[in-house]
Amino acid sequence: MAAGSILTALESPKWKARMKSSKAPKPVPGKKARRRAVVGQPPPGDGKRPAQREPEDGFDLAVLSPRETGLPFVVYILQDMGVVPDMRVEVARSARTNRSETVKVAIRPNVRVTRGHLDAQELVVLTQWVELNRDTLIKYWEGEIEYTIDAIQALQSISPST
Helix, strand or coil, X not given: CCHHHHHHHHHCHHHHHHHHCCCCCCCCCCCCCCCCCCCCCCCCCCCCCXXXXXXXXXXXXEEXXXXXXXCCCEEEEECCCCCCCXXXXXXXXXXXXXXXXXXXXXXXXXXXXXXXXXXXXXXXXXXXXXXXXXXXXXXXHHCCCCCHHHHHHHCCCCCCCC
16 A cells, blocks of 8 residues: 555544544643553553553563572562662562562662561671662662673672571
């Protein structure tokens, strides 16, 4: 189909009538359109903006085993993808834990649990590990360390007896 015939088809009364009956939002004069990032889900049918969710598993993080950290749990280190408001790590009892069930721990300006629960001793050892690796965690979060493997190699383990 030639470009001229496509334009003619789009200008036809039949096409315009179809577009008017569409449920797509109509532009409002003088107002800029909002962009919507769509990742794996269709936009909501009611036109309301969806609640902000956690990033998809594996997209923005690296999973560190207790063997790599010296901690009694799995640690997820994250890069800033513009979704999570605080610089944080996440911890879980197992690597098979759903991301929504991890304990969220902000690490800046100080180490504190923001969602979930750690007992006092777990928070103490996690704080020690974060302090030992703070520079690397910040550089990874901010993208200064671009590759996950480089971040993992730079991280230090604490001794299991700590």
